[in-house]
Amino acid sequence: MNTAPGHNQPIEANFSVKLSFPRRSAEAPRFELVVDEQLAAHGITAVFGPSGCGKTTLLRALAGLQPIHNGVLRVNGIAWHDQRGSLQAHQRPVGFVFQEASLFEHLSVAGNLEFASKRAPERLGSEQFQGITEFLEIDQLLPQKPAQLSGGERQRVAIARALLIRPELLLMDEPLAALDQTRKREILPFLDRLKSELDLPIIYVTHALDEVTRLADDLLIMEKGRVKASGPVDEVLTRPDVPRMLGEEAGAVVEGIVTERDSQWQLLRVDFIGGHLWLRDSGESIGQCARIRILARDVSLSLADEQASSILNRLPATVIGMADDTDRAMLLVRLAVGEAVLLARISKKSASQLRLYQNQRLWVQIKSVAVLH
Amino acid sequence: MPLSTADWAAISLSLQLATVTTCILLLLGTPLAWWLARTGSWLKGPVAAIVALPLVLPPTVLGFYLLMAMSPTGPVGRLTESLGLVTLPFTFSGLVVGSVCYSLPFVVQPLQNAFAAIGQRPLEMAATLRADAWDRFFHIVLPMAFPGFISASVLGFAHTLGEFGVVLMIGGNIPGETRVASVQIYDHVEALDYAQAHLLAGGMIVFSFLILLLLYLTSDKAAVGSLQLRS
Numbered sequence: 365m366n367t368a369p370g371h372n373q374p375i376e377a378n379f380s381v382k383l384s385f386p387r388r389s390a391e392a393p394r395f396e397l398v399v400d401e402q403l404a405a406h407g408i409t410a411v412f413g414p415s416g417c418g419k420t421t422l423l424r425a426l427a428g429l430q431p432i433h434n435g436v437l438r439v440n441g442i443a444w445h446d447q448r449g450s451l452q453a454h455q456r457p458v459g460f461v462f463q464e465a466s467l468f469e470h471l472s473v474a475g476n477l478e479f480a481s482k483r484a485p486e487r488l489g490s491e492q493f494q495g496i497t498e499f500l501e502i503d504q505l506l507p508q509k510p511a512q513l514s515g516g517e518r519q520r521v522a523i524a525r526a527l528l529i530r531p532e533l534l535l536m537d538e539p540l541a542a543l544d545q546t547r548k549r550e551i552l553p554f555l556d557r558l559k560s561e562l563d564l565p566i567i568y569v570t571h572a573l574d575e576v577t578r579l580a581d582d583l584l585i586m587e588k589g590r591v592k593a594s595g596p597v598d599e600v601l602t603r604p605d606v607p608r609m610l611g612e613e614a615g616a617v618v619e620g621i622v623t624e625r626d627s628q629w630q631l632l633r634v635d636f637i638g639g640h641l642w643l644r645d646s647g648e649s650i651g652q653c654a655r656i657r658i659l660a661r662d663v664s665l666s667l668a669d670e671q672a673s674s675i676l677n678r679l680p681a682t683v684i685g686m687a688d689d690t691d692r693a694m695l696l697v698r699l700a701v702g703e704a705v706l707l708a709r710i711s712k713k714s715a716s717q718l719r720l721y722q723n724q725r726l727w728v729q730i731k732s733v734a735v736l737h
Numbered sequence: 738m739p740l741s742t743a744d745w746a747a748i749s750l751s752l753q754l755a756t757v758t759t760c761i762l763l764l765l766g767t768p769l770a771w772w773l774a775r776t777g778s779w780l781k782g783p784v785a786a787i788v789a790l791p792l793v794l795p796p797t798v799l800g801f802y803l804l805m806a807m808s809p810t811g812p813v814g815r816l817t818e819s820l821g822l823v824t825l826p827f828t829f830s831g832l833v834v835g836s837v838c839y840s841l842p843f844v845v846q847p848l849q850n851a852f853a854a855i856g857q858r859p860l861e862m863a864a865t866l867r868a869d870a871w872d873r874f875f876h877i878v879l880p881m882a883f884p885g886f887i888s889a890s891v892l893g894f895a896h897t898l899g900e901f902g903v904v905l906m907i908g909g910n911i912p913g914e915t916r917v918a919s920v921q922i923y924d925h926v927e928a929l930d931y932a933q934a935h936l937l938a939g940g941m942i943v944f945s946f947l948i949l950l951l952l953y954l955t956s957d958k959a960a961v962g963s964l965q966l967r968s
Contacts, residue, residue: 429865453864454863460862470880470881479876529865529866
């Protein structure tokens with residue numbers, strides 16, 4: 365597709381953003397956001413955290429919708445904000461997708477899209493315009509008014525509109541949060557394709573870990589206005605201090621490739637840097653990349669390879685660390701499986717019975733695996 | 738019994754006054770209403786109260802102080818004199834100044850409500866779509882607040898037509914200059930010419946009713962109409 369805004373280099377974004385402003389809340393009278401990060405944004409960088417952690421504020425500061433006090437924001441070597449001044453929101457080459465589609469209700473779908481394409485820095489050809497509307501499958505909706513659209517359709521129009529401004533950086537603020545499960549499933553494939561087909565760095569704010577594990581390449585975790593961890597998503601999720609924050613959802617994400625189909629048992633073999641796994645056949649083709657999420661609570665440990673087990677996926681592993689869980693009865697164990705890192709959530713009692721220790725060699729049993737796309 | 742030439746002159750003067758006043762009020766009222774709808778300043782309360790004063794004050798009070806201010810020794814009077822302009826009392830221009838003050842809330846309040854109803858989000862959205870402040874005003878605010886502009890114009894126009902006290906205080910009763918329809922009715926009544934008074938007064942009731950009816954009938958359509966304005 366040649367509708368890609370066409371920025372092949374990753375965006376080098378250096379933030380040193382310090383925001384401090386009163387917040388209308390009794391328990392946190394002043395809110396301070398301090399983010400000192402360098403992002404080599406390519407693909408999707410997810411900004412994840414509980415509500416009120418400042419992730420939306422950070423995104424708004426990037427877009428110029430929120431004044432920055434005492435900070436520096438440089439993107440690709442250009443100062444968007446520093447001591448000398450600040451680019452206003454309309455001068456920054458970003459596209460923004462809000463949680464609510466925020467379409468202009470007084471314009472038709474076509475009018476909304478033209479609002480963007482007319483103001484794009486370079487004129488867009490009609491094929492490119494058409495390319496983007498077809499990409500998001502909204503070409504049939506052009507004459508309609510926003511009020512006539514479903515939530516999912518509105519959000520697709522909003523994404524198309526943000527692309528038509530030809531941004532260098534796309535900012536998405538919980539674009540799925542206002543949608544129900546069905547609509548979410550309707551939009552997610554478009555986000556997958558956005559990532560794989562457009563060479564456009566995206567900063568994606570969310571509080572839903574399933575969106576992070578499915579979409580993100582890099583992850584920045586925020587808590588109370590501070591960055592808790594950042595880096596590639598598979599590394600960050602298994603870092604010693606991170607899983608605790610995620611509770612029940614703690615787990616690892618690994619990228620694999622489908623290598624074999626067992627049609628007798630309806631299984632697929634997926635190879636990854638830790639070995640291989642057998643998964644239920646969900647129709648992927650051989651050679652296809654598969655992103656797999658293995659939750660810590662679905663991983664159990666045994667000292668020997670239990671051949672007589674119902675669990676299909678058993679891999680040799682080495683204990684590389686142990687950390688307390690939010691639940692006081694539980695323990696999170698970090699394991700090196702080949703070159704991958706997996707997490708297991710087991711009871712402290714089991715850990716004691718197994719006499720777990722650092723660098724111990726044992727077997728992981730994986731009860732269930734989710735293929736993300 | 739037909740309307741006399743004097744009656745027609747008064748009606749024409751009323752319509753001129755209402756038209757000029759409405760145009761000036763839209764120009765002055767738009768930025769004022771915008772500021773009132775957006776500001777977080779402590780001045781918002783006092784300014785809103787001053788704008789609303791004509792709603793509650795007797796027109797004679799307003800007219801009295803405007804007359805004082807515009808008299809050759811008053812602050813406005815001295816200013817206009819030093820600028821070599823006409824003195825305002827007992828002139829059409831004076832009536833316009835009075836009407837602008839008197840009808841101000843009828844224009845500012847519908848505009849302020851319309852601007853407030855737009856909210857922050859469409860403007861932020863437009864800013865991220867590279868629309869600068871003027872662009873946002875003309876292509877987002879104006880079309881979205883279009884029904885508010887219709888209401889403000891109709892109310893400002895109708896209210897100025899119905900003005901009497903302020904006119905009498907600062908304009909007097911000069912045929913062709915300051916004798917508007919409402920004053921003409923007063924003259925007919927003073928002269929016990931009830932038949933002429935009926936004709937003019939009844940005419941004003943019907944006319945005012947019709948423009949208000951038009952406003953309420955089209956308020957839905959006005960919203961639709963504004964939706965059809967293209968960026």
